[in-house]
Amino acid sequence: MACVVKEKERAGIINPIFTCQPAGAQYVSIGIKDCIGLVHGGQGCCMFVRLIFSQHFKESFELASSSLHEDAAVFGGLNRVEQGVDVLLMRYPNLKVIPVISTCSTEIIGDDIDGVITNLNDGLLKEKYPGREVHLVPIHTPSFVGSMVSGYDIAVESFVRAFAKKDKPNGKINLITGWVNPGDVRELKHILKEMDIDATVLFEIEKFDAPLMPKEQAQPHGETTIDDLTGTANAIGTIALNKYEGGKAAEYLEDTFDVPAVIGPSPIGIRNTDLFLKKLSQMTGKPIPKSLAYERGVALDALTDLTHMFFADKKVAIFGNPDLVISLAEFCIDLEMKPVLLLLGDDNRSYKNDPRITQLQEKVDFDMDIILNADLFELEDRIKKGLKLDLIMGHSKGRFVAMDNKIPMLRVGFPVFDRAGYYRHPRVGYNGAVWLAEEMANVMFNDMEYKRNKEWLLAMW
Amino acid sequence: MKDDMEEKVDQLVNYIMKNCLWQFNSRAWDRENQNEGILKRTMQVLCDEPVEKDTPAGKYYWAEAVYLARLYKSEFKWINDMSKEEIKVLIKKLKEKIDYLTISGSLNEELKNPLY
Amino acid sequence: MPYHLFKVSECIPEREKHVVEKGKDEEITDALPLGYLNTIPGTLSERGCVYCGAKHVIGTPMKDVIHMSHGPIGCTYDTWQTKRYISDNDNFQIKYTFATDVKESNVIFGANELLKDNIIAAFKAFPEIKRLTIYQTCGTALIGDDLESIAKEVMDEMPEVDIFVCNAPGFAGPSQSGGHHKINIAWVENKVGTHEPKITSDYTINYVGEYNIQGDQEVMQDYFKRMGIQIISTFTGNGSYDDLRGMHRAKLNVLECARSAEYICNELRKRYGIPRMDIDGFGFKPLSDSLRKIGIFFGIEERAEAIVKEETARWKPELDWYKERLKGKRVCLWPGGSKLWHWAHVIHEEMGVEVVSVYTKFGHQGDMEKGISRCDCEGALAIDDPNELESLEAMETLKPDVIFTGKRPGEYAKKIGVPYINAHAYHNGPYKGFEGWVRFARDIYNAIYSPVHELSFVDITKDEITEENSFVTRRMKSDINLSKEIVDSTSIREYTGNFDCVSHLREKSYPYLEEQIEKHKQMAE
Structure with missing residues (x-):
């Protein structure tokens, strides 16, 4: 009865859980208003990431490529960045922020994107665009380091580093959400409103879920402004919900501007949400209102209907972004389930020392494996070798493991392309806890019906 | 004003350009072979002359030609009233036009590329 | 003016030569857009990279192969499960994707050994699969890994396996088209002629430039089989690796997407004398024309005609x-x-x-x-x-x-x-x-x-x-x-077919084809 943390033993990756760093940087870029990221690399590094965003959100987001071709691989591609910036500025008159996002190819050929940005600032921007507000932000995200998770973390820090500027205290808190969905941002803003807290939400992506309107074009876009980013230095404090997706930026603000940082936990599940509210309250001095206590009560009422009747002792495997996976595991344990396998898809050495993981190692009273640098074949292979599961939680790329082995699966994380509208619903907060638990139940109920596995439990009360 | 023969050639050209793909191989030398191989045999089929189809290439050109000739006869009934000599002139002019459109007048800069 | 400059592109006037407005009585000799040139950076072009053209468009639809990308995980991950190239072996090629997961230390010290370990681990994970393709990516091309020599090493050690190497890194051309080209040429250079297919019909074709999107290949295959034609290989949708090594034995190359696969047809024509017939699988008349022409070529036109009539x-x-x-x-x-x-x-x-x-x-x-x-x-x-x-x-x-x-x-x-x-x-x-x-x-x-x-x-x-x-x-x-x-009108009606119109084709029997198989069996005896 123990929780074991270990690396995947097989060489290489069969069916990766994550994509690479530039994708994370691109996800951050689209959260900023009047911003188009320029991905410095081959066209695929940008085009396919745009496709995955569009598969997930059923929307198209603006991202550009420096379109690295053969000659650039030989002679360097910085001229492609210069031209790309110019073309973007000429054709997008409202554009203010252009992050230059590096990739494996341009890091290997040694293109100095910081240098080219200095040159552009001193040259092109002064000469051709005097008086226009333009910010070029270097983001180093070589694909052979980390994963989309660390790419996200690096990009948030790069933006904060580029804009944060000390001024008068603004009385706000910084809320760094991590890699979440529009539904999560809506829920977080709801909580902030209930607590009467003024916050800078990084990143404000509620409008990723864009409408279809009769006259105006409502293309989806992020709404975090330059002022928002600049003001992060003047906040009361920073709460980064996810340690690995925004934690770096929170630390930077603390180290550089003495803005106190609270990092984690992701408010997934009741306990983590309670803790989040407590941190909010501590940071702002605002009390936790009755309205949220009521919502919590509604959530607990819903969970009680499910836990000991349906969830107890059900075995769960979870894969995806580390903060999400760990918080989901904690929530599952509260729901009387047994998360027997957690798969974290990159080789980040610090996972091992994560206090949440150490706590699992110290306290769980059933067998649990946490696999680092994992892939989805690890999950499949273990099932083939006898691992019994009642539920899988993770993103859509793992759908075949569930389908082929006839295990119910709840889509959580990124990307989810095979379920309608999942980005619209929260995973965080009390409402997120309800959504998660009820959807877990519903996929298991469907499975009971298809397999005729005591399906009458559902029908006759 | 185009003369009658030109009108007729235009109709045949238009049919090929709208319905066929063989005239658009990627290199000039292949286009020459295709145009020559297929249109010569089309003429031979239309004139009931013997057609070379013993080699794989010849057989392929012949298949395209048989089919094109058949469609010409059904789509453009006037062709059935032409003499063999007239048909030969017609197809010669057709080939000249197709050669112009796809080879000598083509703006496709890849036609001269020596490799596939 | 036949060339057209969009207002939004007035600041990049070189775009004008890429756009043509089809004028009255104008011909393609009067104006033709430029094509296949390097992309202007920052335009938000819709193009992909060379790697995706090679691996994602052409390589991966091959159904009985371990498809391995040598590089960081992103290239594989991002292209995985983004296109509907199904197969009749339960979509192995969609379900599984392999990356060597190149990291910083590999970039510094080389990733040859990593690649070898990966190939061996992949074969071990799927012991029933004996064929593997490796795709170079930007990173591993730049560090100069020698994929061929690693592939040869493994093949020497494991004689039952065969490995194909495709060197088509993302940057090596203006668009995915560069990757189509590179994999076409690499396949004909290195794999065609290395396997002898079993000939079971007098009428043999390669069906080329067809990727079985939502079952396209299986629909067309049905027509060919109804005519008694043996499809030696399909390049590459629903296609088999070993079948594609036997492309040199077909009597006719039937080419659908010339853009992505005319190179291999041209090479097969030059090297093996196999004629190239460009066809259209789309549309009643073009498809009917195509089937009839194939019928004429093989002297079995009445069979094509019967299909056209019935359908x-x-x-x-x-x-x-x-x-x-x-x-x-x-x-x-x-x-x-x-x-x-x-x-x-x-x-x-x-x-x-x-x-x-x-x-x-x-x-x-x-x-x-x-x-x-x-x-x-x-x-x-x-x-x-x-x-x-x-x-x-x-x-x-x-x-x-x-x-x-x-x-x-x-x-x-x-x-x-x-x-x-x-x-x-x-x-x-x-x-x-x-x-x-x-x-x-x-x-x-x-x-x-x-x-x-x-x-x-x-x-x-x-x-x-x-x-x-x-x-x-x-x-x-x-x-x-x-x-x-x-x-x-009662002579026309709305679509009456099923949601899935492909799966049932996998169960069909084909009298003309069986007749041919029988004939060739007797010839062999």
């Missing part, structure tokens, strides 16, 4: 039902490459729509020659390497009723009130074959006449909210201007 009788009334309702609708035909010429003329002829624009993301000038020739609409805009702002401007000025394009561009078209049909992966395909063509017409009809689509144009703050209808059917919209005779 036309079954499906033409349904195509015509949609044609009556799609007449005059304006479409932008904005695919990747070959569909611009496969579809340009025949959708006008057989569905009655007006093609007001064609574009190609990665086509060459040859594709524009075909596409512009086949496009019937005067004033149509032909655009090479389109970008987002140009597409939006084109839609503003051309006012199409529907566009045929990729998933992501389809999303921004939706926002300006233009529905889209997925031209790459299809909405509810397959679109090849007679039934498939009706499915395409059905999907276009459903897009254009969607009652929900109509609602999106109503501004409830200002416009009159109608109380007339509590619902609207598609026919209430589409039939309003049709004559009573057409509306009441």
Whole structure:
């Protein structure tokens, strides 16, 4: 009865859980208003990431490529960045922020994107665009380091580093959400409103879920402004919900501007949400209102209907972004389930020392494996070798493991392309806890019906 | 004003350009072979002359030609009233036009590329 | 002026030569867009990279192979599960993707050993699979890993396996088309002729440039088999690795997507004397013409004719039902490459729509020659390497009723009130074959006449909210201007096929083919 943390033993990756760093940087870029990221690399590094965003959100987001071709691989591609910036500025008159996002190819050929940005600032921007507000932000995200998770973390820090500027205290808190969905941002803003807290939400992506309107074009876009980013230095404090997706930026603000940082936990599940509210309250001095206590009560009422009747002792495997996976595991344990396998898809050495993981190692009273640098074949292979599961939680790329082995699966994380509208619903907060638990139940109920596995439990009360 | 023969050639050209793909191989030398191989045999089929189809290439050109000739006869009934000599002139002019459109007048800069 | 400069591209005037407006009496010798040139950075071009052209478009549809990308995980991850190239072996090639997971230390010290360990681990994980392809990526090309020598080492140690190496890193060309080219040439150079196929029919073809999108290959395969033709290989949709090593034994190359696969047909013609026949699997007449020509070549035309007759009788009334309702609708035909010429003329002829624009993301000038020739609409805009702002401007000025394009561009078209049909992966395909063509017409009809689509144009703050209808059917919209005779016609009808029109083909038997198999068995004895 123990929780074991270990690396995947097989060489290489069969069916990766994550994509690479530039994708994370691109996800951050689209959260900023009047911003188009320029991905410095081959066209695929940008085009396919745009496709995955569009598969997930059923929307198209603006991202550009420096379109690295053969000659650039030989002679360097910085001229492609210069031209790309110019073309973007000429054709997008409202554009203010252009992050230059590096990739494996341009890091290997040694293109100095910081240098080219200095040159552009001193040259092109002064000469051709005097008086226009333009910010070029270097983001180093070589694909052979980390994963989309660390790419996200690096990009948030790069933006904060580029804009944060000390001024008068603004009385706000910084809320760094991590890699979440529009539904999560809506829920977080709801909580902030209930607590009467003024916050800078990084990143404000509620409008990723864009409408279809009769006259105006409502293309989806992020709404975090330059002022928002600049003001992060003047906040009361920073709460980064996810340690690995925004934690770096929170630390930077603390180290550089003495803005106190609270990092984690992701408010997934009741306990983590309670803790989040407590941190909010501590940071702002605002009390936790009755309205949220009521919502919590509604959530607990819903969970009680499910836990000991349906969830107890059900075995769960979870894969995806580390903060999400760990918080989901904690929530599952509260729901009387047994998360027997957690798969974290990159080789980040610090996972091992994560206090949440150490706590699992110290306290769980059933067998649990946490696999680092994992892939989805690890999950499949273990099932083939006898691992019994009642539920899988993770993103859509793992759908075949569930389908082929006839295990119910709840889509959580990124990307989810095979379920309608999942980005619209929260995973965080009390409402997120309800959504998660009820959807877990519903996929298991469907499975009971298809397999005729005591399906009458559902029908006759 | 185009003369009658030109009108007729235009109709045949238009049919090929709208319905066929063989005239658009990627290199000039292949286009020459295709145009020559297929249109010569089309003429031979239309004139009931013997057609070379013993080699794989010849057989392929012949298949395209048989089919094109058949469609010409059904789509453009006037062709059935032409003499063999007239048909030969017609197809010669057709080939000249197709050669112009796809080879000598083509703006496709890849036609001269020596490799596939 | 035949060349056209979009307002949004006035600041990049070199774009002018990439766009042509089809003028009256103008020919392709008067104006032709430039093509296959390096992309202008920062334009938000829709192009992909060379790696994806090689691996994702052509390599991966091969169904019985471990497809391994040598590089960081992103290239594999990002292209994985983004296109509907199914197979009849339960989609092994879609389910599994392999990356060597190159890390910083490999970049410094080389990743040859990592690659070897990966290949061996992959074969161990799937002991029933004996074939493997390796795709170079930007990173491993730049660090100079020698993929061939590693592949050879493994093949020497494991004689039962065969490995194909494709050196097509993402940066090695203007678009995915560079990758199509590289993998074509690499395959004919290194793999064709290394396996002898079993010949079981007098009539043998390679079916080339066909990727089994939603079952296209299986639909066409059905026709070929009904004619008694043995498909030695399909390049590459639903295709087998070893079959593709035997391409040199076919009597005819039947070529569908010339854009992605004409190179191998040209090489097979040059090296092995196999003729190349370009065909169209889309549209009743082009498909009928194609089947008949193949029939003529093999001297079995009556078999083709029987198929054409049967299929036309079954499906033409349904195509015509949609044609009556799609007449005059304006479409932008904005695919990747070959569909611009496969579809340009025949959708006008057989569905009655007006093609007001064609574009190609990665086509060459040859594709524009075909596409512009086949496009019937005067004033149509032909655009090479389109970008987002140009597409939006084109839609503003051309006012199409529907566009045929990729998933992501389809999303921004939706926002300006233009529905889209997925031209790459299809909405509810397959679109090849007679039934498939009706499915395409059905999907276009459903897009254009969607009652929900109509609602999106109503501004409830200002416009009159109608109380007339509590619902609207598609026919209430589409039939309003049709004559009573057409509306009441019993000789035409809506699509009557099933949601899945492919799976049942896998169970069929083929008398002509069995006759041939028997004949060749006796010849061998």
